[in-house]
Amino acid sequence: MPDITISLDEGLLRAGREYAERNHMALDELIRRLLADKVANRSAEWLEECFELADRLTVSSERKPWTRDELHERSGAC
Template structure:
């Protein structure tokens, strides 16, 4: 994969690194992902990303199920 060099303001670089760290990724991966989302045509890959996020969330419904009506306040 080719490398590129970019110039960033010091504060932007610091903020970007902090954001990447909080999201368990690298600044390089963050920039790559943002570029892909911006310039690559949308595809079915977003579904994989959604399921990946759900898996990482480790949420548990405790067996509870709901239907469409349950999603609205009454």
């Protein structure tokens, strides 16, 4: 695993070490977990935004099922 260097305020560093110790983990493990959670949450938020946008769209197929050929048809507009 690659190493990184970060700068932290003394108080934040102290609090982070204390939190990690209380939770029986090393500070680098705490930081790794927090970063992984933040990145995973952003991915989930992005996906939720996509679904919300799709729900708001006013496009309709007029309840007519599309054929495979129609789904793959290119209109040339793009």
